Amino acid sequence: MFKYQKYNYALFGNPVHYSKSPVIHSLFAQQTGILHSYTSINVSLKDFYPILYNFFQKNGKGANITVPFKQEAYAFCTELTQRAKIAKSVNTIQKIDDKHFLGDNTDGIGLLSDLIRLDFIKKKYSILILGAGGAVKGILFSLLSFGCSVFILNRTIENSKKIIIQFQKYGNIKIFDRSLLDIKHFDLIINATSNFNQEQVNAISLSLISPKTFFYDMNYQKNNVFFIDWCIKIGANFFSNGIGMLVFQAAHSFLLWHKILPETDYIIQFLNKEKNILSKQERV
Ligand SMILES: NC(=O)c1ccc[n+]([C@@H]2O[C@H](COP(=O)([O-])OP(=O)(O)OC[C@H]3O[C@@H](n4cnc5c(N)ncnc54)[C@H](OP(=O)(O)O)[C@@H]3O)[C@@H](O)[C@H]2O)c1
Numbered sequence: 095m096f097k098y099q100k101y102n103y104a105l106f107g108n109p110v111h112y113s114k115s116p117v118i119h120s121l122f123a124q125q126t127g128i129l130h131s132y133t134s135i136n137v138s139l140k141d142f143y144p145i146l147y148n149f150f151q152k153n154g155k156g157a158n159i160t161v162p163f164k165q166e167a168y169a170f171c172t173e174l175t176q177r178a179k180i181a182k183s184v185n186t187i188q189k190i191d192d193k194h195f196l197g198d199n200t201d202g203i204g205l206l207s208d209l210i211r212l213d214f215i216k217k218k219y220s221i222l223i224l225g226a227g228g229a230v231k232g233i234l235f236s237l238l239s240f241g242c243s244v245f246i247l248n249r250t251i252e253n254s255k256k257i258i259i260q261f262q263k264y265g266n267i268k269i270f271d272r273s274l275l276d277i278k279h280f281d282l283i284i285n286a287t288s289n290f291n292q293e294q295v296n297a298i299s300l301s302l303i304s305p306k307t308f309f310y311d312m313n314y315q316k317n318n319v320f321f322i323d324w325c326i327k328i329g330a331n332f333f334s335n336g337i338g339m340l341v342f343q344a345a346h347s348f349l350l351w352h353k354i355l356p357e358t359d360y361i362i363q364f365l366n367k368e369k370n371i372l373s374k375q376e377r378v
Contacts (some may be wrong), residue, residue: 107160171197201232204343217241225286238265
């Protein structure tokens with residue numbers, strides 16, 4: 095146990111009560127021996143800037159930002175990493191001094207690291223992404239730079255169009271349109287919606303799925319398993335929840351703050367056992 099805490103770190107969002115980030119960061123701190131106190135802070139939109147600013151004026155050294163404040167965090171930062179600049183979205187902030195804050199986005203490297211761990215991704219894969227929200231902005235640059243083609247299917251077509259305009263210079267990205275598809279089936283389907291439901295199921299023709307298709311649910315909450323249930327129902331052979339992405343994105347925040355990349359595998363196993371939602375990959 096640490097006798098004192100030199101600097102504070104925190105997750106800001108609304109809601110944050112479900113978050114596993116404090117547990118993950120305390121395991122990183124134990125593992126590396128770095129003094130690192132990490133709490134979660136639920137804020138309203140009105141209070142987000144004053145509370146975040148106040149946190150950094152006191153003992154705050156770094157912050158993670160989750161739904162719905164990643165765009166606000168992007169506007170708050172005075173400097174940005176390349177991936178945060180491209181995503182126009184920030185999930186990690188590092189205080190430089192009282193007036194300067196570096197914004198980063200570790201969602202993309204977090205997802206890619208987990209897809210590689212699971213052996214769910216290869217160059218030239220065709221990927222269908224369900225959703226076009228803040229998290230998708232964070233992951234697209236990583237997937238496109240890896241050499242994959244991406245198709246976006248989202249409830250609000252305007253949001254899909256905006257995301258295509260933002261990312262088309264970084265690789266092959268299109269709006270999902272069954273009639274224009276020149277591929278037989280998707281190699282990987284990623285659920286990046288906050289509410290996967292029957293409407294999306296109806297939009298995905300089973301002819302676009304093969305026994306080799308990988309399925310990844312960025313969600314990891316116990317009460318949000320409609321996508322995983324659907325994977326099981328259609329007999330998918332390879333699927334996973336988003337616990338691994340969560341742990342890897344946290345590890346890359348920790349790397350930005352402390353210049354050490356912590357071990358992740360045992361934490362992913364631990365959290366998956368705790369939640370009792372094992373991916374099929376991890377069951378075998
Ligand atoms: N594992 C991880 O580390 C990790 C990291 C980041 C995010 N996530 C998860 O990823 C998910 C998305 O996060 P986000 O930040 O992108 O949220 P967001 O910015 O609020 O975007 C939500 C997305 O879900 C869609 N959506 C919401 N309700 C819907 C409904 N009833 N029917 C159809 N589509 C619906 C939205 O479509 P519209 O455009 O039509 O509104 C939008 O595309 C969340 O569940 C979050 O927990 C996981």
